[in-house]
Amino acid sequence: MSEIDEYLIVKAHGIMSRLIPPQSLAQMSFSKELKDLVSLLLMTDYRPYIEKLEELSANTLSNGFKKVMINRFKELINVASGQHKKFIVEYARIVEFENVLKIISSKISESMIGKLEIAPVGIESINYESLIKAKELEQLFRVLKSYEPYNEFRDEVINNFIENKNLVLVDYELHRIRYGKLLELTSKIEFMGVSELRKLIGIEIDILNIFTVTAPMLYSFSPDLMKLIIIPGGYLLSEEKLLRALELKRRSEMINYLKGYRDIIEMVLDRQETKAYLLAQKKIRNYLDREKIANYASFFDVYMCMKRIEYEYRDLIQISYGVEYNLPRELLQRNLISY
């Protein structure tokens, strides 16, 4: 690892030291109102983005949270180089993909996109304006495919989407592209803990695929469509195995067949998808925590840093909307990924 990339690890540790500790997030989830949450956040990196808000709402706060997340990713990108930099850029595409999905869905519904709704990441390879200006879906996808990594969009997915206007296709194609890129880049980076990193990405893919393959059994979703959105590169669940799982009709068969994720699958089959999603995220976080000592001072730390930045962002979004909607605070605390 070059000197600059050693600095990347130091930077990642620096950022992690500025993250909000899980106990504090748990405390924030008990805020009575948004004002209380803001007062607690004033002591953190979020201060410049939330202290002078004209209108205090979960929406305006979440824009501030997004900016901090993007800035933290940018801090890492600025000190990284080569494949490491590419890896961080690909990871940070979460927001960009959300924006692309938003633009495509608004094109279908012919709704206007407000300026607030699209938060440019600043590191994207894409020009949102050119997408918004596209008059037809065909033109939009032509423009989209002219950018990296969207050139990997499969034609059969685009054609199917244009015909059926089914957003699931685009959503999962974006996931497929992102995870594909991340896995490809891990094979190009030599560092201690690369296998753990591949395993983690593989587990994330497996979890998305579990939701996909149970859809025909639970909700009569079309197996042909589900085949199209299966993401390759899972850790325990190979593509062939998942294709076979699409044909399963019984709960017990599904649980036995998709071994390794029994608790998550049981929740999904009980139609508790949100809880299953949270459980999966917590399992990934626990895995990260378990592996951090063995892979200390390697690129794994950078990945862990990015994951924790993302978790903090998701937790704060959860807290702010949860407080605004007055969700039970115990539930909010229980649902925190970082806690």
Next chain:
Amino acid sequence: MSVAGMRVIPTKGFLLDLKRRIEIIKEGYRLLSMKRDELTAKLTSFLEQLKATKREVMERAEEIYTRFRETYVVLGPSAIESYANMTRGEFDANILPISVMGIIIPMVKVLREVELKDRFSPVIRERVYELRELLQDLIKVAELEMKIEIIASDLERTNRIVNALEKIIIPEMEQLAKYIEERIEEDGLEDFIRIKLIRNIIVKRRGE
């Protein structure tokens, strides 16, 4: 002596016409009373139905909204809103008029449901199915509430008419008929006495 809007002529012809009218009004009163009773029964049944349905729907709505809000805050607004955008304008319903005792009440006929199969991210699919079921339940509640409102308003009107007929119009008309009968009887008696007097005068003159 008069009844609102009626010029009273105390003749036998008028009395016959008035009695015929009273009979018609009494028949109308009888029919309206039956309508009132039927509407009251319908209203009571709809109210009971609404009470049970509304309580059940509200409890379910509370649970569904809590679960939806939980999913919304966990996945973030962006993911949910993108999918929500796609369903815009897909739902369509028609309000059909149906007649209950001559009253037009609405019946909601769903023409186009929001297409859910295959269309939502597997992570949010259950919430979407729940919300669609809730929408159907809410339509049922709204339909029942509308029926109750229309029937109640008609019942109020019918009740007013029945009461007016029972307490004012029919008694007044019967009193009027009685008055005319008495007038005619009085007039007849006067005529009889007058004729008797004339007859006595004629008999006297002939005797002279």
